[in-house]
Amino acid sequence: MSVPKKKKTSSKTKKGRSHDALAKKKLVKCPKCGTAIMPHQACPSCGSYKGKVIVKPKIKKKKETK
Numbered sequence: 001m002s003v004p005k006k007k008k009t010s011s012k013t014k015k016g017r018s019h020d021a022l023a024k025k026k027l028v029k030c031p032k033c034g035t036a037i038m039p040h041q042a043c044p045s046c047g048s049y050k051g052k053v054i055v056k057p058k059i060k061k062k063k064e065t066k
Contacts, residue, residue, distance in 0.1 A: 027036040030043040031051070042049040047057040 026039065028039050029035070030037050030046060030048065032048045033043060033046040035043055035045045037043050042055045043057075044055075045057060047053050047055040049055075
């Protein structure tokens, strides 16, 4: 079995991890309601995609207090 001759330095280790950082999510505005949404997905607030209503919008019902 092969064994490395020298220990990998800390700078080489950190350079190898340079691509592991998390990327920010890219958001776009819904053309119908203006809510921030992920691109190429139906808007959860108005239910539209490419100008057409595809999904029934999710409306939160308010709880009535007694």
